Amino acid sequence: MAHEFLRQAPDRPESLVTYLPQTIPAAAFAPAGSPHAPTESAHRHAALDRGAMASLARLTGGISPHAVLDAWSDWTMHLARAPGRQLELAERAQANWLKLAQFALSGLSGTFGEKPFPPGPHDTRWSHEGWDKTPFTLWQQGFLGLQDWWQAATGDLRGLRKQNAERTGCMMRQLLDTVSPANFPLANPEILERSLSTGGRNLVEGAAHFLDDACHIVAQEHRPVPEDFALGKVLACTPGAVVFRNDLMELIQYAPATRTVRPEPVLIVPAWIMKYYILDLSAQNSFIRWLVAQGYTVFCISWRNPSADHADLSLEDYRTKGIMRAVEAINAIVPGQRVHANGYCLGGTLLAIAAAAMARDGDDRLASITLMAAQVDFAEAGELLLFLDESQVAFLEDMMWAQGYLDRPQMSGAFALIRSEDLIWSRSVRRYFLGEQDMPTDISVWLRDTTRMPARMHSEYLRGVFLENRITAGRFAVEGRVIALKDISVPMFVIGTESDHIAPWRSVYKTLLFTDCDLHFLLTKGGHNTGILSEPGHPRRHYRLGHRPAGALYCDPDSWLAAQEPAEGSWWPEWARWLDGHSGAPMPARLLGAAQRGYPPLEPAPGSYIHQA
Template sequence: MPAPRDVTTEERPASVNMEAFAQNLARLVEEGGKAAAAYMQPREDGKAEDMADDIADAMKTFGEVANYWMSDPKRSFQAQSRLMTGYFTVWAGALQKLSGEKAEPAAAGNAKDPRFKDPEWDSPFFDALKQMYLVTTQWAEAMVQETEGLDPHVKHKAEFLVRQLANAISPSNFVMTNPELIRETIASSGDNLVRGMKNFAEDLMEGNGDLRIRQTDMSAFEVGRNLALSPGKVIFETELMQLIQYSPSTESVKKIPVLIVPPWINKFYILDLNPEKSFIKWLVDSGLTVFVISWVNPDARLAEKGFDDYMREGIFAALDTVKSVTGEEQAHTVGYCVGGTLLAVTLAYMAATGDNRVASSTFLTTQIDFTHAGDLKVFVDEGQLAVIERRMKETGYLEGKKMADAFNMLRSNDLIWPYVVNNYLKGKQPFPFDLLYWNADSTRMPAANHSYYLRNCYLQNNIAKGLAELAGVKIDVSKVNVPVYSLATREDHIAPPNSAYIGAGLLGGPVRFVLAGSGHIAGVVNHPGKQKYQYWTGGDVVGNYDAWVEAAQEHKGSWWPDWLEWFSALHQEEVPARPVGNNLYPPIEDAPGRYVRERS
């Protein structure tokens, strides 16, 4: 056995200043009292949301898995033996490391896992903690995967819940089991924990008793000051939306204008974060007349507004305005995410009613078929929908935080737990980041609209099946025969690319399907000047998605120039740049308008 080496002064942990630590402990208790008060206040007033239904649903899901393993003594013994064998392997490996020998890990982990990047995780003690965690969580995941006879939706939900629990209990999330946090606490005599508790209390206050974890410095950004800066005017508005026309930056423009339909679940300025990232500015600079719908952040007054209202008072009203301002009978349309879903349904409605105001459509990470809609489907079944609809009936809307939390849970190791560690355990402020500011700037959803969306898309997939109706008209997306550019992103956790591919294949007209690198946001908002990521082009949208990818051709950089080439080939005629608005639709206010500034 090799002799133990001397530990240098630099390697020794700093000693704790006990007087400072005691003072910080007192401050920690004081800040903890403020956090407790912020948490309890709305509950004492009866204003806090009851989580009993969510907890009961989770326990029922776990109960079905547990019943499979506990109902058969042999299976139960095998499951326990597998777990204990893993623990014994961890123990044996730790002893080997302590004796200076190398040991094979008991559980395979990701070597690049950012949670365990600190070198101290390779030491015998912390490596054993990490291995115990990996053995336990991988065992739990295997128990769900190997449960037989389980309803596929229940199994999907159990896998998702186990993954959330696994991410939550990581030893990297606790002071006493994270070597980096231990060093931080000793070096600052606990001041990091005091700052963290202060941040925790502030976030509870901001969330009115619910924890609203800050992902960025919210004071660093303001819509209209350093976000959504493209010059333009609001020229029309309804209860549901404002229509923005952007000022031209070229002497001539494409004859046919462009109308962008963003999602109402988030705000439109993801497409106009700043001049260096702005898709909207790039379109304008490329010689297009651009109009964008800015959806309202609804309250209880709009509870009865449904999908058909968003079509009539949103897309149709915008198309009427665009026609009046430009004099053109048609417009090209671009739909992003659920805005694209609404646009697809609207196009099917227009096809059924003989309305030909749309020249082409671009769908950005849009789902029409929801068979493979990813982990968001775990939140949608009859039981959970009944709870959501009951809550929406009480308020008239779904609070934006609910959707934001759901999206964050899809990538909790990226969007939740790093900020818990940074904000509350290290006591640091999050770094200013415009994309995360936008992500936190959530919106509410009207009860009628959101219920239609969840039921006809995620629960019953009625749009793809041809069973959905809108304003009394049967929706058949196969009747949509305008040219379509459909963009999916390879790492999309909200609109998975195979789901977007299937939906694009349901359309009746010519479809150019393009796959971009990265995810739901970064894959779309990828300015060509950045020279980031890549995109793939291939054949027609027929057959299997994996086969399409296998045969596709890769191109470096942004998909934007590819889209512009496709778009320009449709209608090449140009006209002198148009002024903003007209006598019927004079400017109401500067872009980005009032609606987008309304915070939830």
């Protein structure tokens, strides 16, 4: 492995600059012929370092051991010099044992009292009624009592970096989850009950599921979309056509569903981390299908799934070849009309960058901007921030340098760890011990249909946007000039979701802090995906909506929340009313594409990039 990197290093000097400028001093990359020009030896030594780190990254799943050790050593040293906290933890341990003893004694009468350690809101491991009976309830409470103690032990400590406190707490939860009684057949009443009723058939079927999953993991195979959820037939089936394609994206235009449409078209910019059809799932919850039915000409970007050949694609490429090229195509297909731009998740972050650059340059082709669960400031970026610091980013950069991209398992694993008790352990128990098949749904099929991310682009995003928070710090440059979100003057509609752990709503709300334009902020019930997929008729949904006029004073998120009364139902019609208010009078519906202007329909929606594995 090291020999291969050494052999290739002289032919790839630019990659060392592009992906990890801090690996070796800048002088090492001086122009050829200068007194400080890099030597072949410098490239070889750097490549050896990066090759070694890339090999280690494959073994650790992309988690930097240096970051792990730093967190634990920071926590250990601060705890060692804090006798007050040590005494507090000793007292808490004593109190927890006393609670457990009292709970156990209450069961001697035949019925247990109230459980002293209730499970968390996302912890579904204890839903079976058997966990209320002896001895299982004692094992459960013993485990949750230990979990409670470690949560206190890894809490904030004077002098301890907050990120390291949260990181040690997260890692300890992962370690404790491996020894949960719910994971062991003889300690889990649901597994015992199922084994007795089926004669052990569930364990045989579970073993088959385990072998099947193991084979796919070892082979790194991408599971195809089930036939019951075929793309273009069941999912992503809104009628339309690809009207433009380049090496980075396909632009889909959807066929009108009404006789008249609003003059201004809508461009949807999805995240590149997953495929676009989260917004065009089944017919009943497709955001795109619903929007077309409201009388709009809708376009959507479908990003390609990059391979190692696309390692040099940059964040700027995604802006120019993606958003800006799409706007150019739409202007040709729908001439004379400004565009309503809608960005989801990372697509919204990229759209904000593009919109700020357009505003700076006097480009007025946007009619409005909608950001759905999208952040522009990453100082409070949620639980994903636990996994990112300089050491972790450098580790990922070395791994991507070797591969050319960030692969699916390396990306999805970080998301799963955040809700490991449900996304990892509960699923494992159901599949491997209860013998249950994964019952696919439209959203679970989409979740498994992940994509790769080009090395250069993802490095630029992690370092410049996420880690260094350059967008709102006034240090993010487009075409050599810094952008500012306050330059945006078109109306904005920003949507956050209440239980979003990827883009926490208070972080999304900070868009109000860095903009001066007329802005509506809407907070809806649900998580990062389920809150956005909130079609009319969806039960038990509500939202809150507030309006900040252009130039108004800032209101902090907690004060805003206290002032907004919840409204029942879906937020989609509320957004459509806002969009209507910034659109012209209806006109006859348009045909797909514009062959006479160089944009003929190329193939039916959903195109070909969506099928790339």
